Amino acid sequence: MSRILIVEDEEHxxxxxxxxxxxxxxxxxxxxxxxxxxxxxxxxxxAFDLVILDVMLPGKDGFTVMSELRQAGQxxxxxxxTARGHPDDVLQGFAAGADDYLAKPFELAILIARIGGLLRxxxxxxxxxxxxxxxxxxxxFTFGDKSVxxxxxxxxxxxxxxxxxxxxxxxLRYLIQHEDRPVSRxxxxxxxxxLHEDTDxxxxxxxxxxxxxYIEQDPTHxxxxxxxxGVGYRFVASPDxxxxxxxxxx
Ligand code: CA
Numbered sequence: 291m292s293r294i295l296i297v298e299d300e301e302h303x304x305x306x307x308x309x310x311x312x313x314x315x316x317x318x319x320x321x322x323x324x325x326x327x328x329x330x331x332x333x334x335x336x337a338f339d340l341v342i343l344d345v346m347l348p349g350k351d352g353f354t355v356m357s358e359l360r361q362a363g364q365x366x367x368x369x370x371x372t373a374r375g376h377p378d379d380v381l382q383g384f385a386a387g388a389d390d391y392l393a394k395p396f397e398l399a400i401l402i403a404r405i406g407g408l409l410r411x412x413x414x415x416x417x418x419x420x421x422x423x424x425x426x427x428x429x430x431f432t433f434g435d436k437s438v439x440x441x442x443x444x445x446x447x448x449x450x451x452x453x454x455x456x457x458x459x460x461x462l463r464y465l466i467q468h469e470d471r472p473v474s475r476x477x478x479x480x481x482x483x484x485l486h487e488d489t490d491x492x493x494x495x496x497x498x499x500x501x502x503x504y505i506e507q508d509p510t511h512x513x514x515x516x517x518x519x520g521v522g523y524r525f526v527a528s529p530d531x532x533x534x535x536x537x538x539x540x
Contacts (some may be wrong), residue, residue, distance in 0.1 A: 292339040292409050293317040295326040297355065298371070300345050302483070307342070310398055311405075324350030331364055340408055341368040342401075343388070345379065349404055353386045360387035365443075365453040369409040377485045383455045384483065385500075409411030412458070421450070431466050433514070433527035436505060447506050452504045457482070461497055465525035472518040473525075497521060 298304040301324045308318045319338075321327050325345045331338065341359075342486035350468035352370055359368070370383040370391045383391045388405050436447045443459050445452040454462070460482050465473060475491035483514055498517075502509040513529040 291316060291317050291320070293337060294340045294342060294405070295327065295330060295338045296320050296342045297324065297347065297352070298322065298344045300344075305509065307401075310402070314402055316405075317363065323348055324355035327355055328358060330363065331359060331366065339412065340405060341366055342405075343368055345383070346373050353382055356383065356386035356388055358445065359499070362462060363453070365455070367412055367456075369401075369404055369408060370417070377479075377483075378493065379421045381479075383492050384455075385496040387455050387458075389456045438466070448483065448502065457499060458497070461494075462501065465523060466527075468529055469523065469525050472521045474522040476522075478522065494522075 294316050295305055296304055296311075296318060298307065301322070304320050304322065308320055311318050313351065316432070319330075321330055325341070327341070328350070343352045343355060347355070350358075356368060356370065359366070360503070367389045368387070370386075370388040372383055372391050372393050373377040380391050380393075389408055392401055392404060404442050429439065431438045431440070436445065438445050438454075438459070440459055440463060443454045445454055445462075461478065462483050464478060475494045477495055479485045479491060496513055497510070502512050505514050506512045514526055516524045516526055518524050
């Protein structure tokens with residue numbers, strides 16, 4: 291039975307969610323502040339399979355809680371409840387490390403479907419770990435001493451392993467699929483996030499900052515995730531091969 295931690299300060303909404311999720315067969319625990327969620331997950335993370343995290347909370351807001359969890363190496367699947375469906379909020383949630391989001395007010399059936407999707411994915415990952423079978427060829431992309439394991443949501447750099455959120459993995463996959471070609475921020479918003487509205491694309495830059503911290507030896511002088519001025523980004527798997535470029539031999 292999957293266990294869900296709900297972080298929500300509106301009592302009636304929290305109780306309603308608990309009632310309905312328990313009816314779906316989940317074990318549910320409620321907390322009403324970000325601080326108590328962080329405490330709960332720090333002490334007893336394996337007790338939960340998924341977190342539903344509200345944005346507007348007294349004290350630490352959901353975005354802060356999300357990024358503190360990820361910084362602490364806690365990669366439990368998390369669905370954020372944003373107050374508005376505004377793309378900036380959505381992107382801020384993803385940039386903080388959320389796996390999925392739902393704008394309030396939401397349809398209960400949709401929430402339940404999203405929860406099911408996130409948990410299913412977790413089960414697949416567990417199953418593939420248990421089998422420890424050879425991964426599908428597409429599941430791993432290797433460049434230099436780094437490899438992206440899409441099936442395990444991991445980035446491995448030599449002996450180091452960085453867990454990736456679903457969204458980080460999707461951004462990387464998209465860039466890798468367009469290797470050596472410039473990819474616009476707008477295209478990333480549309481293709482990776484499914485956002486078509488005009489929106490502040492700077493949230494993407496925050497994503498890239500994080501990915502560079504994992505991938506680049508010197509994130510201030512990226513060699514793989516290159517900024518294309520006025521456009522977006524370009525992924526280069528083998529910077530040494532294109533040594534004639536501006537970021538070539540040093
Ligand atoms: Ca709230």
